[in-house]
Amino acid sequence: MKVAAIYNPQEMQEDLFVERFVVRRDTLAELMQRIRETGPNQFFKHTIIQGLRGQGKTTLLRKLSICVRDNAELSPWLIPVLFREEEYSVTSLCRLWELVVEHLADQPEFETLPDQYEEAYQSPHYEKDCFSILGDALQKTDKTILLLIDNLGEMLGKFELRDQQRLREILQTSRRIRIIGASAVMLEQHYDQGKPFFQFFTMKTLDGLNREETHELLLGLGDAEQTAKMQDILRTQSGKVEALRRLTAGVPRTMILLFEIFLDDHGSALDDLEALLDRVTPLYKHRLDDLPAQQQAIVHAIALGWDAMSTKEIAAKTRLPSKQVSAQLSQLEKNRLIRRIPTSTKNHLYQLEERFFNIWCLMRLGRKNDKQRAIWLVKFLESWCDEQELAERAERHMDALKEGKLAPRHALLWSQALAQSLRDLDLQQRVLDTTKEFVPQVAESLPESDTDLFKKASEAYKSGDCKSALKLNKVLADKGYPTAEYNVGILYMQNGDMKLSESYFFKAAQKGYVDAIHNLSLVYYEDGKRPLDALELMRKSDQAEPSAQTKLPLSLLALWNEEFPEAFSAIDLAMTEFLTETDDLDDFLAYPVAMLAAKGQTAFALKLFEDERYGHLNLKERLKPYYYAILQEIGESRRDDALRMGPELEQTVAEIRADIEGFRLQYRLQPTESSDAKA
Known part of the structure; x- marks a missing residue:
């Protein structure tokens, strides 16, 4: 099924429409039950179906019309009158009655009504005459009409107050007219005590589709061959379909839109998308224009971000004070333009309620060379494609570029999205270079390659411009490169x-980046917390790249955790296999020696200075202050050796012993932190 048909279901052939009505069946049954339970001589509970655009309100109204028309129990007395989705001409109550009569005129018993209206047009009480003529005709034929009005909220908003009051009076007193409407916006009148329709309508809210409904929707979209393909996708890639559902908040139209675009390699689905964007532009533009300036800025900032944002992040983007942002967010939430996503703290997140509106904002308000313009497609690709599938799609895209199958605007959108999604630097560069070669008119709107960004970041760091290096690396880190996260x-x-x-460091370590694992372990050590986590990380670092730079930190962390055999082994390996007499031993051994003393392992510490196995390092001379500090820590049994220390070393040794005492306090292992306790 093409997206255009999903957007305007009233234009679909009826047999195909009925066949593909596969979701919202529970809601349909509920509404039909409500209609059947209210006989011709009873007052009906007028209803509004409320939901985001694309939730299926228009489809539901058309299906209701068909069900009522074909129902043997209802059709003898109840006539469904289905309005088009956009009835821009209905700005008054008399125009509403005129439109109803236009619908009814196809039936023989009502064919004279348009002429009667024409005759009454000059009457000073035209609206009342219109309703009287209609009411008399319904009474004479013993018929009731069910008005199925899409965008009812917008229609009522165009009416003058007296027309609103008059319509409420009619609906309260006439059994011959019933309304089931639909509205994508919150009906302000329903919640305002001073308005005519306060608490008047029964509200039925359509939520996003759940997992099962999503499967039913996708299985009902195509012919037998397409259905078989979809069954295979649902069987083998159900997780991806679920990611699609969550990305679109379960809105049927947006799900189908993205699915069509994903399956299409020739741009026709993007043509459909642009047609839809053009169609909703007047409506969405009007929606934005009606907002106060601060709310416009907030909606724009949230839209360009796509992902949910905190109040603080919105304030930074809009340059508005946080308190003002909070107040405006409350109003926007009330009007259902944004939704609040609760978190475990008071710092909630905010997102545009309607994802298709978000896509419109990005495509119509974003600059052509702004990478955020394609972020909706990026998020879809990342949720649907694994690394291999993304690479295959990139190759197909380059083939399409070479064969001239894509319009320049579609080529640009896909190249922007793929460039932001790919993590293979060479493949990303090829996509950008191919686009520049075969669609040169969009070259200036393409993003820089990540390879170029890495080069710029490296050059900035080498030149001492750490601010620029940080900014560039953060851009790359946001894309998930562990190297950039580490930087x-x-x-x-x-x-x-x-x-x-x-x-x-934690982000990069989660991806197995060894240097980040190593540094994260040392950050925990410097912080004096999470000793076991620090040790586990350093074990991974040492296992990946064993060296003196890993063995000695490993020994330090093992000592912290009082894993003494592991610590002794790591020190021994470092001193016999990795360290040489040319190394700066003060950098390597000072902390392990101090930690040995702090943990009461002075015997092994002394061994480092006196055992022949380590004699090639000549530690007694090269780390003489540490040697005398250990002798003093041992005490009486080595008192005479300690007395050999020259007076010039006394202050240095005293400082080392103060450091040892500091280690005792900072790295004292709590009972709950020991490896035995963890086990």
Whole structure:
């Protein structure tokens, strides 16, 4: 099924429409039951179906019309009158009655009504005469009409107050007219005590489709061959379909739109998308224009971000005070333009309620060379495609570019999306280079390659421009490159921001980046917390790249955790296999020696200075202050050896012993932190 048919279901052939009505059946049954239970001589509970655009309201109204028309119990007395989705001409109550009569005139018993209206047109009480003529005809034929009005909320908003009051009076007193309407916007009058329709309508809300409904929808879209393909997708890739459902908040039209675009390699689905965007532009533009300036700025910032944002992030984007942003967010939420996503803290997140409106904002309000313009397609690709599938799609895209199958605007959108989704630097570069070669008119709107960004970041760091290096690396880190995440961690560490440094090291470590694993372990050590986690990380680092740079930190962390055999083994390997007499031993051994003393392992510490196995390193001379500090820690049994220390070393040794005492306090293992306790 093409997206255009999904957008305007009233234009679909009826037999095909009925065949493909596969979701919202529970809601249909509920509404039909409500209609059947209210006989011709009873007052009906007028109803509004409320839901986001694309939730299936128009489809539901058409299906209701068909069901009522074909129902043997209802059709003898109840006539469904289905309005078009956009009835721009209905700005008054008299125009509503005129439109109803236009619908009824096809039936012989009502064919004279248009002429009667024409005769009454000059009457000073034209609206009342219109309703009287209609009411008399319904009474004479013993018929009732069911008005199925799409966008009822917008229609009522165009009526003057006296027309609103008059319509309410009619609906309260006439059994011959019933309304089931639909509205994509919150009916303000329903919640305002001063308005005519306060608490008047029964509200039925359509939510996003659940998992089972999504499967039913996708299985009902195509012919037998397409259905078989969809069954295979649902059987083998159900997780991807679920990701699609969550990405679109379960809105049927948006799901079908993205699915069509994904399956299409020639751009026709994007043509459908652009047709839809053009069609809704007047409506969405009017929606934005009606907002106060601050709310416009907030909606624009949230739309360009796509993902949910916090109040603080919105304030930073809009340059508005957080308190003002919070107040405007409350109003936007009330009007159902945004939705609030609760978190475990008071800092909730906010997102545009209607995802298709978000796509419209990105495509129509975003600059052509702005990478955020394609972010909706990027998110879809990332949720649907694994690395291999993304690479295959990139290859097909390049083939389409070479064969001239894509319009320039479609080529640009796909190249922007693929460039942001691909993590293979060579493949990403090829996509961008191929686009520039075969569609040169869009070259200036393409993003920089990540390879170029990495080069710029490296050059900035080497030149001492750490601010630019941080900014560039953060862009790459946001795309998920572990190298960039590690670089950001290093830059924050150099700035002294250990909290942010830790968070970026953690991201890279989660992806197995060895240097990040190593540094994250040392961040935990510096913080004096999470000893077992620090040890586990350093074990992974040492296993991946064993060296003195991993063995000695491993020994330090093993000592912290009081895993003494592991610590002794790591030190021994470092000193016999990795360290040489040319290494700067103060950098390598000072902390392990101090930690050995702090943990009461002075015998092994002394062994490092006196055992012949380590004699090639000549530690007694090269780390003489540490040697005398250990002798003093041992006490009486080595008192005479300690007395050999020259007076020039006394202050240095005293400082080392103070460090040892500091280690005792900072790295004292709590009972709950020991490996035995964890086990």
